[in-house]
Amino acid sequence: MKAPRKFFEPLAIGAPAPLRDLPARLERMIHFVPPHNEKVRAKVAELAPQVDVVLGNLEDAIPIESKEAAREGFIAMAKAVDFGATGLWVRVNALNSPWLLDDLARIVGEVGDKLDVVMVPKVEGPWDIHFIDQYLALLEARHRVAKPILVHAILETAEGVNNVTAIAAASPRMQGMSLGPADLAASRAMKTTRVGGGHPDYRVLGDGAGAARASAQQDPWHYTIARMVDACAANGLKPFYGPFGDFSDPEACEAQFRNAFLLGCAGAWSLHPNQIAIAKRVFSPDPAEVAFAKKILAAMPDGSGAVMIDGKMQDDATWKQARVIVDLARQVAAKDKDFAPLYGF
Ligand code: GLV
Numbered sequence: 490m491k492a493p494r495k496f497f498e499p500l501a502i503g504a505p506a507p508l509r510d511l512p513a514r515l516e517r518m519i520h521f522v523p524p525h526n527e528k529v530r531a532k533v534a535e536l537a538p539q540v541d542v543v544l545g546n547l548e549d550a551i552p553i554e555s556k557e558a559a560r561e562g563f564i565a566m567a568k569a570v571d572f573g574a575t576g577l578w579v580r581v582n583a584l585n586s587p588w589l590l591d592d593l594a595r596i597v598g599e600v601g602d603k604l605d606v607v608m609v610p611k612v613e614g615p616w617d618i619h620f621i622d623q624y625l626a627l628l629e630a631r632h633r634v635a636k637p638i639l640v641h642a643i644l645e646t647a648e649g650v651n652n653v654t655a656i657a658a659a660s661p662r663m664q665g666m667s668l669g670p671a672d673l674a675a676s677r678a679m680k681t682t683r684v685g686g687g688h689p690d691y692r693v694l695g696d697g698a699g700a701a702r703a704s705a706q707q708d709p710w711h712y713t714i715a716r717m718v719d720a721c722a723a724n725g726l727k728p729f730y731g732p733f734g735d736f737s738d739p740e741a742c743e744a745q746f747r748n749a750f751l752l753g754c755a756g757a758w759s760l761h762p763n764q765i766a767i768a769k770r771v772f773s774p775d776p777a778e779v780a781f782a783k784k785i786l787a788a789m790p791d792g793s794g795a796v797m798i799d800g801k802m803q804d805d806a807t808w809k810q811a812r813v814i815v816d817l818a819r820q821v822a823a824k825d826k827d828f829a830p831l832y833g834f
């Protein structure tokens with residue numbers, strides 16, 4: 490077992506020291522762009538202020554013949570655009586692919602100082618994170634990168650879900666994790682062709698008989714999201730809903746994102762421009778909840794004891810819940826002018 494102190498020593502001579510806490514950043518949506526597409530790239534400067542994270546996708550959905558163009562396009566985009574307070578992430582190719590070594594080597598070499606997070610797909614266990622951790626440290630040292638590049642794992646294999654806690658605890662570079670429902674469904678032999686969301690056949694039937702029996706669709710992702718949230722929260726990382734692939738059903742997308750938000754997720758992927766507004770709406774706390782949370786904090790300034798507000802009991806635990814909501818509202822208000830007046834800060 491690695492000694493606790495060693496976790497905070499750089500893994501290569503000259504690499505920056507690992508962070509002890511995550512940088513406080515708003516990450517309501519991770520907006521995917523295909524960087525080999527010049528037309529899309531040309532619009533990124535305009536897009537960046539409207540989203541919390543811009544991610545250049547090099548992995549699935551990028552045709553094999555465009556893998557190098559996507560990598561070089563990402564580098565060009567990273568150099569050309571001032572991302573300001575918006576995060577810059579890249580999703581690299583998988584650990585067993587012929588592209589990963591050059592994805593990381595080229596990108597850290599060219600734009601390591603601008604890159605916030607590397608999203609690693611198909612992570613199966615802590616050994617995958619250890620490899621990325623060491624390789625990034627060597628690249629950071631070689632290219633004199635000043636701040637450590639963080640790592641985000643996609644939870645999208647049955648083995649990864651089995652090892653989710655060990656993945657979360659594998660390195661201080663870990664920023665968070667996303668549910669990858671498409672690959673995870675395939676890995677588990679789930680009988681669906683969808684990318685995220687529910688399924689009309691996954692349901693519970695109420696008691697009774699005949700056509701009048703009540704029946705409701707259930708959420709096939711509930712179990713995985715709950716495990717991911719616990720693994721992340723226990724290790725100080727952020728959990729995320731991943732992709733929702735049916736762009737023609739914004740209502741279902743919003744419902745999935747909202748379940749994830751209520752269970753503890755910080756954000757979701759946006760694969761289509763219309764999902765940016767959905768993620769903003771969902772992952773910014775409800776102004777009525779914020780107002781109520783502020784009441785709790787005002788009524789219990791030091792967070793101890795018990796009070797009644799509007800007939801509801803408040804104590805140390807609800808004070809902590811209120812802190813989560815008000816802290817998030819402050820972060821949203823600081824980044825997003827549209828929300829600041831709704832929260833009354
Ligand atoms: C995302 O990568 C997924 O497989 O759902």
Ligand code: MG
Pocket residue numbers: 549610645669671672
């Ligand atoms: Mg995937």
